[in-house]
Amino acid sequence: MSAIANRYEFVYLFDVTNGNPNGDPDAGNMPRLDPETNQGLVTDVCLKRKIRNYVTLEKDGGEGYAIYMQERAILNNQHELAWKALEIPADAKDGYKKLPKDAAKAKELTDWMCQNFFDVRTFGAVMSTGVNCGQVRGPIQMAFATSIDPVVPMEISITRMAVTTEKEAEDQSGANRTMGRKHIIPYGLYRAHGYISAKLAERTGFSDADLELLWRSLINMFEHDHAAARGEMSARKLIVFKHENVMGNAPSHVLFDAVKVQRVKGEANTPARSFADYQVTVDVAAVPAGVNVTDLI
């Protein structure tokens, strides 16, 4: 697989309706908020997790598309069986204990990881291979996604018509009801920025086919990530900037500035409740020469 030959940037818009796109462990799993602006946040790692999960679904561990960072829910038991079935041959000279000091050997390991694991090839990985080659920096870099407007999380109290323990049942003299809480955002449109370096792709072998898979995962990942907590999430826009030059033809901030997301006229002071309340425009005239803009959604 030959690596991609162009630098890319992308603007990714997704929305949530009555759900929690990314809980904040510091705030009792409330949706993440920027404390200064009340805009909603979704971390880069949250989006990367969903990309990994999508690739796991689509490729199902196919050759070259293994995923190193697995989520337990996706695990099939074969993995565990494999651990047991494959009695890993112990090296007679105990050679594995030593880290590969020699750079060529370390590189061999890194290359093998890149060839076999989509997430290592794409996002990089820290591998404690000792000298020099311990780290792979992946070509894809994503920033935090921020909502266009401030979001107002709501706390929804819910009841469950059952209890967990007998003691609880006794305490309630058989009424058997418990209360729970859900945090939701009625509506939020989020915008994420991504960067793809062709030069780093050269080093990990991130290919055009991988890029296509990345776009597919961004387009489809929410379709396979439904859960009670998420509400309705969907990918709304994926605007890709492709530079002719491998190093790029324009500053990324100029390209990002060309994508404007505004409220539809006349509704500026009302809360947004659907994607129809927004208008996304790409100012093609502001995009410098040598950069090609495509709308993938």
Added chain:
Amino acid sequence: MTFGVRLLVWGERACFTRPEMKVERVSYDVITPSAARGILEAIHWKPAIRWEIDRIKVLKPIRFETIRRNEVGSKLSSVSIAKASKAGRTDTLLTFVDEDRQQRAATILRDVAYVIEAHFEMTNKAEAADSIGKHLDIFTRRARKGQCFHAPCLGVREFAANFQLVEAEAELPEADPVHLGKSIDLGWMLHDIDFANDMTPHFFRAQMTDGLIAVPKFMPREVRT
């Protein structure tokens, strides 16, 4: 003879992690010379040159916020990669994020902007074709056009850095009024890591006057104790 370059960098968030608080990361108040060098290297670098940071101008007020994330607790071991590679299969090599999970808070900077003033020096890897003018031209051309080898970041990769060349004849952007007329001792800060000598970290006493921090020369050989 060396020439200086001046680069304006800015971004919404930044985390220049203090080495003494790196489990639950706490950022320094300002960008470190080491991170500034990384940004320049993201735009242009060759083994023939070494970037030296001269001054850092802090344009925005220093503000923090915290963010807590789920992270994994361990690194991939080369031993298990070697085993899997030898066995020729990938299904034995994986980590379950929810079994190896750590929640970590990071105290990060908000809304930052700096001007990095730097120059480069030729290293002993320089060959006849490596003239100062050539590397300076490549850097300024790329910075002016927004080209980069990989997208530079403000301390960690999730916080991307925007950058713009400050042309030689242009005035430096003004620092925020909060910095003016004040001299603040930022304490001991990481200067850079001496990769030639077993990754030894070097520190310097950062003093910010009117938003300007003068960075001493990085002299690996002379500061030995």
